[in-house]
Amino acid sequence: MQKNIKLFFAIFAIAFMGQIQAQIVVIKGKVVDAQTNAAIKGVKVLVPKTDFVATSDENGLFEIKGVEPGFYTVTAQLDGYKDGSSYEQLFTYDKQNEVVIEMESLAETVGQVNISRSALQKRSAESPISSQELSIREIEKNPGGNRDISKIIQSLPGVISIPGFRNDIVIRGGSPVENKFYLDGIEIPIINHFQTQGSTGGPVGLLNVNFIKKVGFYSGAFPINYANGLSAVLDFQQIDGNLQKGKYRFTVGSSDLGFTADGPIGKKKKVSYIFSARQSYLKSLFTLLKLPFFPNFIDYQGKVKIQLKGKDNLSFITVGANDFFQLNEKVNDGITDSTVLKTNKYILGYLPVYTQWNYTFGMIYTHFSEKNKTQLFLSRNMLNNETVKYANNDQSSESNLNLKYKSREAENKLRIEHSGKLHGWDWMLGTGVEYVKYSVSTYNKIIKPFLPAPIIINFSSLLETFKYAGFARISGLVGNRGTMVSLAGRLDGSSYGSNTKNPFSQPTISASVSVPLKNKLYFNANAGQFFQLPAYTVLGYRDANFNLVNQSRVKYIRNRMVSAGFQYNQGQETKITLEGFYKYYDQYPLALNDSISLGNLGADFAVVGNEPVSSIAKGQAYGTELLVQRRSRNGLYGILSYTLAWSQFADKNDNMVASAWDSRHTLSVVAGKKLKKNWEIGAKWRFVTGRPYTPNDIATSMNVSNWNAKGVAVLDYNQLNNRRLGNFNQFDLRVDKVWYKKKWSLNLYIDIQNFFNYQYIGPPTLIARQDAQGNLIKDPSNPNQYATDYLVNSSGNVLPTIGIILDF
Numbered sequence: 001m002q003k004n005i006k007l008f009f010a011i012f013a014i015a016f017m018g019q020i021q022a023q024i025v026v027i028k029g030k031v032v033d034a035q036t037n038a039a040i041k042g043v044k045v046l047v048p049k050t051d052f053v054a055t056s057d058e059n060g061l062f063e064i065k066g067v068e069p070g071f072y073t074v075t076a077q078l079d080g081y082k083d084g085s086s087y088e089q090l091f092t093y094d095k096q097n098e099v100v101i102e103m104e105s106l107a108e109t110v111g112q113v114n115i116s117r118s119a120l121q122k123r124s125a126e127s128p129i130s131s132q133e134l135s136i137r138e139i140e141k142n143p144g145g146n147r148d149i150s151k152i153i154q155s156l157p158g159v160i161s162i163p164g165f166r167n168d169i170v171i172r173g174g175s176p177v178e179n180k181f182y183l184d185g186i187e188i189p190i191i192n193h194f195q196t197q198g199s200t201g202g203p204v205g206l207l208n209v210n211f212i213k214k215v216g217f218y219s220g221a222f223p224i225n226y227a228n229g230l231s232a233v234l235d236f237q238q239i240d241g242n243l244q245k246g247k248y249r250f251t252v253g254s255s256d257l258g259f260t261a262d263g264p265i266g267k268k269k270k271v272s273y274i275f276s277a278r279q280s281y282l283k284s285l286f287t288l289l290k291l292p293f294f295p296n297f298i299d300y301q302g303k304v305k306i307q308l309k310g311k312d313n314l315s316f317i318t319v320g321a322n323d324f325f326q327l328n329e330k331v332n333d334g335i336t337d338s339t340v341l342k343t344n345k346y347i348l349g350y351l352p353v354y355t356q357w358n359y360t361f362g363m364i365y366t367h368f369s370e371k372n373k374t375q376l377f378l379s380r381n382m383l384n385n386e387t388v389k390y391a392n393n394d395q396s397s398e399s400n401l402n403l404k405y406k407s408r409e410a411e412n413k414l415r416i417e418h419s420g421k422l423h424g425w426d427w428m429l430g431t432g433v434e435y436v437k438y439s440v441s442t443y444n445k446i447i448k449p450f451l452p453a454p455i456i457i458n459f460s461s462l463l464e465t466f467k468y469a470g471f472a473r474i475s476g477l478v479g480n481r482g483t484m485v486s487l488a489g490r491l492d493g494s495s496y497g498s499n500t501k502n503p504f505s506q507p508t509i510s511a512s513v514s515v516p517l518k519n520k521l522y523f524n525a526n527a528g529q530f531f532q533l534p535a536y537t538v539l540g541y542r543d544a545n546f547n548l549v550n551q552s553r554v555k556y557i558r559n560r561m562v563s564a565g566f567q568y569n570q571g572q573e574t575k576i577t578l579e580g581f582y583k584y585y586d587q588y589p590l591a592l593n594d595s596i597s598l599g600n601l602g603a604d605f606a607v608v609g610n611e612p613v614s615s616i617a618k619g620q621a622y623g624t625e626l627l628v629q630r631r632s633r634n635g636l637y638g639i640l641s642y643t644l645a646w647s648q649f650a651d652k653n654d655n656m657v658a659s660a661w662d663s664r665h666t667l668s669v670v671a672g673k674k675l676k677k678n679w680e681i682g683a684k685w686r687f688v689t690g691r692p693y694t695p696n697d698i699a700t701s702m703n704v705s706n707w708n709a710k711g712v713a714v715l716d717y718n719q720l721n722n723r724r725l726g727n728f729n730q731f732d733l734r735v736d737k738v739w740y741k742k743k744w745s746l747n748l749y750i751d752i753q754n755f756f757n758y759q760y761i762g763p764p765t766l767i768a769r770q771d772a773q774g775n776l777i778k779d780p781s782n783p784n785q786y787a788t789d790y791l792v793n794s795s796g797n798v799l800p801t802i803g804i805i806l807d808f
Contacts, residue, residue: 005221006308006503008151010637021564021764023090024065024066025065025066025067025068025069025093025095025523026063026064026065027047027052027063027064027065027067027072027074027099028061028062028063028064028092028098029045029061029062029063029074029086029098029100029574030056030060030061030062030098030099030100030101030214031043031045031060031062031065031076031084031101031102031103032060032102032170033101033102033103033105033171033374034084034102034103034104034105034716035368035371035372035419035420035421036103036311036368036369036370036371036373037059037311037366037368038060038062038311038368038505039056039058039059040055040056040078040081040103041056041058041059041060041077042055042056042610043055043056043060043077043078043081043101043103044076044077044078045062045074045075045076045101046065046074046075046784047064047072047074047075048073048075048118048572049322050067051635052064052066052067054573056076056784061562063199067091068533069088069090069091069092069093069738069740069745070086070090070091070138070674071083071088071089071091071135071136071351073086073087073088073092073118073119073135073631073675074086074099074101074119074553075101076101076103078103078655080105080106081103081104081105081106082102082103082104083103083105084102084104085118085119085122086099086100086101086119087102087135087136087214087237088135088214088241089120089213089506089629090136090137091151091698092456092691092740092745092807093245093740093742093743093745094741094742094743094744094745094807094808097239097240097242097807098240098243098244098357098362098598100663103483105421110795117594118172118572118573118631119133119135120573120574120575120629120631121567121569121572121575122519122569123484123514123522123524123710124223124515124564125426125475125476125485125486125512126221126223126473126475126486126488126510126512127218127220127486127512127526128221128224128484128512128513128514128522128524128526128567129220129221129222129512129514129524129525129526129564129565129567129577129579129581130158130218130219130220130221130487130526130563130581131216131217131218131219131220131221132156132157132216132217132627132629133214133217133635134152134153134156134214134217135214135631135765136209136212136213136214136311137631137637138152138631138637138670139152139209139212139215139405140209141680141682141734141736142155142670142682142684142734143670143672143682143683143684143733143734143751144684144730144732144734144751144753145684146253146254146255146753146801146803147209147253147803148167148204148205148209148749149191149205149207149209149215149236149508149545150160150167150169150191150192150201150202150210151167151205152433153169153215153290154668154686155235155460155581155611155641155670155684156217156219156641156666156668157219157577157579157625157626157627157640157641157642157643158171158172158281158365158581158623158625158641158643158645159171159219159220159641159643159666160491160643160661160663160666160688160691160695161666161668161686161728161730162483162688162691163596163688163728163730163760163762163795163796164795165203165326165795166191166201166203167201167202167203167204167663168199168200168201169200169232169480170203170231170661171219171220171231171232172220172231172232172581172583172621172645172647173231173583173621173622173623173624173646173647173648173659173661173662174230174231174418174559174599174600174621174661175199175231175598175600175601175661176196176199176200176201176241176597177199177200177535177608178230178231178232178532178557178559178578179200179228179229179231179232179233179234180226180227180228180229180233180234180703181200181234181236181258181663182226182231182234182235182236183207183236183317183319183360183362184236184237184238184303184315184316184317184362184364185364185366185375185377186360186362186379187226187227187379187381187413188205188319188360188381189360189381189383189409189411190321190360190381191205191206191207191234191439192204192205192206192385192690193205193206193280193295193297193299193360193713194295194297194322194323194324194325194356195356195538196606196607196608197383197385197407197409197535197607198535198536198537198538198607198610199608200610201537203295204255204280204295204297204323206299206450207236207258207301207321208258208276208299208301210249210251210258210260210274210276210499211234211238211239211260211274211276211303212237212238212239212650213237213238213239213287214237215231215234215237215636216233216235216236216237217234217235217236217779218232218233218234218582219231219232219249219404220526220528220561220563220581221510221512221526221528221563222510222528222530223235224428224471224472224473224488224489224490224508225415225428225471225473226418227432227469227492227530228492228531228532228533228560229530230482230530230531230532230557230585231416231559232280237419237598238274238303238317239265239274239443240272240273240274240303240305241262241264241272241303241304241305242262242263242272242433242519243264243270243272243313243507244264244269244320245261245263245264246261246263246264247261247262247263247701247807247808248260248261248807248808249598249805249806249807249808250420250636250803250805250806250808251802251803251804251806252746252802252804253801253803254280254799254801254803255280255281255285255295255319256279256280256281256282257278257279257280257281258276258277258278258279259276259277259278260274260275260276261273261274261275261276262275263273265304269306270306270307271304271305271306271307272304272305273302273303273304273308273460274303274304275300275303275742276300276302277298277300278297278298278299278300279298280295280296280297280298280796282294282295282296282297283295283296286328286333287328290331290335290347291328291331292327292328292331292344292347292351292599293325293326293327293328293347293351294324294325294326294327294328295323295324295325295480296323296324296325296326296617297321297322297323298321298322299319299320299321299322300319300320300530301318301319301320302316302317302318302319302322303315303316303317303318305314311368311488311534312365312366312367312368312734313365313366314363314364314365314366315359315363315364315366315573316361316362316363316364317360317362317363317364318359318360318361318362319359319487320357320358320359320360321356321357321358321359322356323354323355323356323358324431325354325355325356326352326353327351327353328347328348328392329348329393331344332344332345333346338772339791341774342696342767342774342789342791343776343791345770346655346711346767346791348764348780349391349392349547349711349712350389350710350711351389351661352387352388352403352548352713353388353389353804354385354386354387355384355388355389356384356385356386356718357381357383357384358381358382358383358384359381360379360380361379361380361381362377362378362379362380362382363376363377363378364376364377365567367395369748371420371421371632372418372419373418373419373420374416374418374419375416375417376414376415376416376476377413377414377415377416377417378410378413378414379409379411379413380412381410381411381413382408382409382411382412383387383407383408383409383410384406384407384408385405385407385408386405386406386407387403387404387405387406388401388403388404388405389401389403390402391400391709391711392598392706396476401443402444402445402709402710402727403443403444403445403776404441404442404443404444405440405441405442405443405444405607405610406436406440406441407439407441407537407607408437408439408440409436409437409438409536410437410438411434411436412434412435412436412437413432413433414417414432414433414434415430415431416430416431416432417429417430418430424477424798425476426473426474426475426476427472427473427474427475428468428472428474429471429472429475430471430472430743431468431469431470431471432467432468432469432470433466433467433468433469434466434467434468435464435466436460436463436464436465436466436467436536436726437462437463437464438461438463438536438539438540439460439461439462439463439540439612439685440460440461440537440540440541441458441459441460441461442458442459442460442610443456443458444456444457444458444592445709445710447455447703447706447709447710447714448593448700449697449699449700449714449716450700452703452784453630453703453705453706454705454706454709454710457659458544459541459542459544459546460546461540461541461542461545461546461548462540462638462660463496463536463540463548465494465495466494466495466807467493467494467533467800468492468493468494468503468655469490469491469492469493469503469509470490470491470503471488471489471491472488472489472608473486473487473488474487474488474773475487477487479515479637481515482516483513483514483515483516484512484513484514485511485513485514486510486511486512486513487509487510487511488508488510488511489506489507489508489509489510489702490507490508490509491503491506491507491508491532491728492508492531492556493505493506494505494533496533496539496551497548497551497554498523498552498555499507499552499553499556499615500533500555500556502735503556505556506531506556506732507529507556508528508529508530508531509528509529510526510527510528510529510530511526511527511528512524512525512526513525513526513551513806517566519567519569520570521566521567521568522566522567522568522577523566524564524565524566524567525562525563525565526562526563526564526806527561527562527563528560528561529558529560529561530557530558530559530560530561531556531558531559532556532557533555533557533558534554534556534558534589534598534609534613534648535608535609536734537552537607537608537609537610538554538589538598538609538610538613539554539613541611541613542612543611543612549612550589550612550613550614551641553611553613553614553615554589554615555587555615556587557585557587557588557589557615557728558585558586558587558624559583559584559585560583560584561581561582561583561584562581562582563579563580563581563708564579564580565577565578565579565625566578566743573630573631573632573635574624574630574631575627575628575629575630576627576628576665576736577626577627577631578623578624578625578626578627579624579625580622580623580624580625581621581622581623581624581625582620582621582622582752583620583621583622584620585617585618585619585620585621586617586618586619587615587616587617587650588615588617588618588649589609589613589614589617590613590614590615590616590617591609591611591612591613592611592613592614593611593612594715594717595651595652595717596651596652596717596720597617597649597650598613598617599617599619599649599659600649600659600660600720600721600780603738617648617649617650618649618654618656618671619647619648619649619650619656619659620647620648620656621646621647621648621661622646623643623644623646624643624644625641625642625643625644625645625755626640626641626643626646627639627640627641628640628641628643634674635673635728636671636672636673636674636803637671637673638669638670638671638672638682639668639669639670640668640669641666641667641668642665642666643664643666643667644664644667645662645663645664646658646662646664646667647659647661647662647663648662651720652720653716653739657685657720657721657722658692659721660691660692660693660694660721661691662691662692662721663688663689663690663691664689665687665688665689665690666686666687666688666768667685667686667687668682668684668685668686668687669684669685669686670682670684671683671684671786678739678740679735679736679737680735680736680737680738681734681735681736682733682734682735682736683731683732683733683734684732685729685730685731685732686728686729686730687727687728688727688728689727689728690724690725690727690728690730691725692721692722692723692724692725692727693724693725693726693763694716694717694719694720694721694722694723694782695715695716695719695723695763695767696714696715696716697713697714697715697716698713698766698788699785700714700716700778701713701714702766702768702785702786702787702788703764703784703785704778704783704784704785704786707768707776707786711766713766713767723763725761725763726760726761728758728760729758730753730758730796731752731754731755731756731758732751732752732753732755733751733755734749734751734752735749735807736748736749736751737749743808744806744807744808745807745808746804746805746806746807747803747804747805747806747807748802748803748804748805749788749799749802749803749805750800750802751800751801751803752798752799752800752801753798753799754796754797754799754802755797755798757796757797757798758796759795759796760794760795760796761792761793761794762793762794762795763793764787764790764791764792764793765790765791765792765793766790767788767789767790767791768786768787768788768789769786769787769788769789772787
């Protein structure tokens with residue numbers, strides 16, 4: 001393997017050899033007041049760990065010349081202001097984005113001591129705990145991540161790594177449905193291709209990392225202006241297009257080809273754009289690998305920013321995708337291996353064909369006055385999801401139809417935020433309104449224990465509802481030691497039903513404190529109550545008489561959470577945190593057909609919540625987390641995180657049992673080192689103890705009518721999560737080599753997932769027994785049952801990827 005890696009890079013090194021001509025990397029930028037966007041003169045601007053320094057002029061502009069190509073953070077210092085830092089970004093001979101550094105005034109702040117801290121170590125008053133930040137370097141260079149943000153987040157504390165190929169983000173023992181995502185302040189409900197409706201997971205990330213400048217991750221102390229998060233809020237901040245000249249990037253990754261363009265629009269250099277499109281080549285790859293299904297996708301992402309008169313600006317963003325999932329019914333042609341034949345037949349027997357498309361379009365207007373800032377967020381997002389399945393994939397007769405599902409979700413949102421400073425206190429006031437339209441048409445054969453045949457569910461639904469909210473926050477410093485405090489509140493309501501209309505029935509409240517104990521050591525804590533409206537699949541479910549059967553039973557899900565811990569800053573490059581948390585859920589939807597909390601669901605391709613429920617389930621999660629995060633331009637950098645946690649939800653007898661997310665021990669170690677001549681090496685190791693799972697109901701599953709209708713086993717919820725999987729670990733390796741030229745740069749990398757070929761064994765897959773010709777065999781003692789058989793459920797292959805990133 002090592003010889004092959006060396007040979008690969010040697011070939012390209014020869015191809016691109018040549019002396020770099022006399023060239024200079026220039027860092028240009030502007031320093032502005034964070035609250036008013038006014039230019040600041042006389043600011044000392046420096047590149048940490050170097051001798052490069054500049055001073056901003058009367059327009060706040062600065063210029064630093066002569067640094068080597070690479071990733072840099074730029075720091076700004078001035079008396080009367082807190083130290084400011086830019087986000088980390090890549091600077092090359094041809095790639096010179098403008099750096100904007102925002103500085104926060106100390107003029108009205110009582111008792112403030114300006115202690116120099118890096119961007120990594122900064123704490124906000126509202127979220128001093130349970131919040132982390134990933135830089136672009138940590139995202140792009142993450143081994144095994146393949147530039148997929150959903151995979152990269154698994155390196156953070158509290159995030160459980162789920163074995164397999166999906167990107168379900170499970171945080172602090174909560175279901176994936178409890179996570180919310182924002183892009184430049186606009187909520188984006190879809191961040192994965194082939195996303196599970198009613199949840200948030202999927203196999204491939206949708207967001208293009210070429211757009212991302214940083215990611216804010218909150219597993220508690222959620223920002224009050226971002227609604228409906230119970231386990232996590234992820235805040236993705238995008239770069240702006242280059243105002244100086246057009247730039248282009250071509251990428252080849254593990255699953256797709258991509259092209260990104262950005263630059264100015266017009267001669268005045270007041271408008272910038274950035275746009276990308278990606279095309280998957282998974283169908284061709286899966287055909288070569290002789291797999292029984294064909295996934296394929298196309299996605300796009302774009303942003304236009306306009307500098308208006310004065311200091312105001314206007315941005316338009318968009319992101320969307322088309323996903324296609326088909327079956328390869330000829331996969332067994334020429335196959336003689338009996339195990340492969342059985343496995344392919346089983347997969348073809350239960351997997352449906354589906355298509356999915358989605359988009360989000362948003363506008364952000366920012367107005368700066370002398371002391372205040374006002375932002376308006378206007379957006380629309382839509383999801384279309386269609387699924388169909390025929391028995392034996394035979395579409396010649398409608399009598400073979402087992403599943404036909406079509407659904408659309410559309411949200412139209414307006415949010416206004418007004419913020420400022422008063423007598424040393426930061427404040428924010430805001431309000432929001434949404435108009436939602438949801439439609440669904442469902443034909444489905446469902447299985448219930450002890451019944452001789454499946455039950456047909458056949459209904460259509462149209463739901464239109466409004467959501468409305470108001471929120472406020474105040475934060476500042478108390479005492480002479482620099483103790484930060486924050487108090488925030490929010491009221492949410494929905495016109496959906498009598499249990500959701502009154503916003504005072506679900507008041508969100510969040511209180512935080514950060515106390516300096518001694519130099520570089522802080523105690524941080526938050527206590528809060530947070531709410532989330534259940535998914536539209538739950539709200540829009542109707543019976544055959546067109547009644548909204550869940551309307552009188554559904555409430556907002558409530559999470560009462562406490563977090564507390566310590567942060568220690570070592571130098572300017574390292575942050576160490578130790579935190580504990582406790583979460584108590586109530587008013588969680590309980591699926592009445594299976595008597596299981598929806599808090600246990602969400603990590604599969606099935607639609608979640610399209611059934612009768614009642615908001616009566618309870619749950620809890622608690623644990624402790626350790627994080628060591630280091631950023632260094634030339635030295636060793638990385639993230640070490642360890643989580644010890646318990647997650648439980650009540651069963652149908654109201655007894656607390658381990659949830660599907662109860663992994664207990666999760667350890668992740670990511671490390672990287674920049675070497676000479678623009679080589680870089682990184683590695684990641686993950687270890688997770690086994691999660692609980694529910695065994696199959698063999699008798700119900702093997703019923704002839706049931707198996708013919710579904711082709712997949714049914715779980716026995718009388719034994720909810722009373723089995724546990726084995727432990728999982730994986731080692732990933734990545735090697736990069738970069739060539740910087742005058743007008744272009746090339747980054748070649750090889751990324752090897754599961755380097756040591758660890759084989760993970762899941763629960764055995766129950767199937768109906770087949771003869772040599774693939775015909776199903778009935779149980780000789782019971783002609784109404786199929787005979788049982790099992791497939792080994794293993795995963796884990798060495799997955800090498802050769803990646804290309806060409807900038808020009």
